[in-house]
Amino acid sequence: MNLKQYTLISALACKDKDIENWIHNFLCGEGNNKPFSDGLKLFDRHYIGPIKMPLNMFERCCGFEEKMKFAISKKGFETNVNTMISAIKNGWDVPPLIINY
Template sequence: MNYENAGDVLPEKLLQEVKKYAAGKLLYVPQDNHKKAWGEVSGHRQVLVRRNQLILNKFLHGTPICELSKEYFLSEETLKRIVYSKKDTNKLDYHPTTKSAKAYSEAGMLEEWVHTYVLFGRRNKGFSEGLRLMDRCYLGPHVMPLTLFSRSSGPESGMKWRVDREYFEQKVIRWTKRIQVGEDTPPLIVNYAQGKLELNCGNPLLEALNRVGVSEYPVIIWVTELADYEQCLEDYAMHV
């Protein structure tokens, strides 16, 4: 009988409980007598696929195996199998582009794209950690009119987050040049709650888009409440 590493199969919390009683031991887990319902196993497998994708993305962006081991409570041997495996056909290439975000969305891993982009494209670990504090639903990328959005940060007085004028202008100029040469730039990231949209990530990009005269642009929207999720789909005629 073949065996699998428990770190590849069990959820992190359950794995820690098993280790208390049988760390280092070879266990046999008998099957239930009743037939499992469809999705009972495959659903968890998808969770592992998504976890492994984010682990791979972090590794490829320079996060050491030892740090990943502490973060995910997995042995270094297990992590090496995840990041070096050539048999896993579920792995996706990551790029900070709308095209890449769409590919992740189609694979059911839009959240993993968002975290990778926020961590390594925007270098905003605090925002990523905040997003992971609770379950959220991610929609998109959907092309939406830019008139729906306004900046939440900038050098102007009254902004929710005030930043240095010269620093902000430099970022706007860089985005403007990339837009003008036709680069595939990343989507904006927006929160929808209680009927309101708030731009979380991409304020200099939004300013550049407005200056260039772009009227519509891809957007990723995240929500935390089921009612907001349903209302967002209805308000903006979105399809999932």
């Protein structure tokens, strides 16, 4: 996991000029989610942010639970979460959460 190029700081630097390219470059690279990038490109979008919002406004759609739209194994989910926790403890400047609304 490259913890330097795609960060909250780099996203904030692109906020007013090129956040759309930042999002697609992140998803196709470090974010490892090209299908999400491809899906976002299917329609004209308007991007805002990064902005602060309460997480309880959103519903998770990826996980190991039965009704998740984007399923992942429990082991894979726990590995991803534990990797992120470890990276945060080691100073990772976490990229902003990308929400499709």
